Amino acid sequence: MPEEMVGFIQSGVSVIVGVVGSDGRARAGRALATRVLGSGAIRLMYPTEGNAAITASALDGGPIAATFSAPISHRTIQLKAGSSWIEQLEPEDRVCVDHQMDAFAAELGVLGFSPYFLKAFCDNRSQSISVLGFVPQFAFEQTPGPGAGCAL
Numbered sequence: 001m002p003e004e005m006v007g008f009i010q011s012g013v014s015v016i017v018g019v020v021g022s023d024g025r026a027r028a029g030r031a032l033a034t035r036v037l038g039s040g041a042i043r044l045m046y047p048t049e050g051n052a053a054i055t056a057s058a059l060d061g062g063p064i065a066a067t068f069s070a071p072i073s074h075r076t077i078q079l080k081a082g083s084s085w086i087e088q089l090e091p092e093d094r095v096c097v098d099h100q101m102d103a104f105a106a107e108l109g110v111l112g113f114s115p116y117f118l119k120a121f122c123d124n125r126s127q128s129i130s131v132l133g134f135v136p137q138f139a140f141e142q143t144p145g146p147g148a149g150c151a152l
Contacts, residue, residue, distance in 0.1 A: 001136065005152075006036045006079065009068045010096070011105025016067045017132065019042055019084050021059035027053035031066065031132070032124050033100035035093060041081070041135050042066070043087060045097050048128040057128055060082040064134045067142060071107050076142035078150070079134075087131040097129060 002132075015031035029051045031044040044066060045143040047055065058064070064084040069076040105122035109115070 001038065001141075002149075003065060004114060005139070007035045008070075008075070008098065009042075009077065009079075010036060011070075012100040012107065014068075014069045014104065015044065017046065017054065018065045019054050019132070020062040020064075021053065021057040022060045022062070026044040026065075027051075027057050029054050033093070033097040034066075034068070035096045041058070041133055043093060044132045044134075045089070045093050046128050046132060047124065049131065054132070056087060058132050061085060064132070066134075069142075071104075071111060074144055076144075076148075078140045078142045079136040079142075080127050080138040081134040081136055084090055084132055084134040087133045089129050089131050093129065097124060 015034060016028060017031045018026040018028040027045060031046040033045045037043065052089040061083045063082050064077060064079045067076060067078045101122045101124055105118045108118055108122070120126050141147045141150045141152055
């Protein structure tokens with residue numbers, strides 16, 4: 001994965017993840033942060049609470065799609081893989097969550113969201129965090145416009 005793309009998906013963008021369960025249905029939710037390993041594997045950190053279906057689908061090894069979008073520019077990239085798995089939370093994951101959620105809150109603040117909303121929506125420091133792993137096989141440009149849907 002190009003360094004510029006790695007930087008973008010770890011910069012504190014909105015992350016929506018969908019994992020397909022054994023029944024063929026996708027379970028979707030919001031991830032809090034992304035960590036790209038040197039091997040190219042991706043770790044997505046997401047709230048444990050309210051996402052049992054995503055966890056169950058990943059435990060089954062379900063296919064995954066993750067969409068990364070910057071609120072101000074609307075730049076959007078989607079990564080897909082044929083399988084996913086659950087990982088143990090590592091100290092570096094928590095650091096990524098704190099840093100990326102602060103960056104995301106700052107960007108939303110520029111858009112005019114109130115400090116009260118930002119604290120409620122972006123402060124996940126006391127939450128239980130789960131980690132979903134995958135190795136991207138496909139990447140797509142999803143930024144609105146004529147290039148949306150093109151493979152990267």
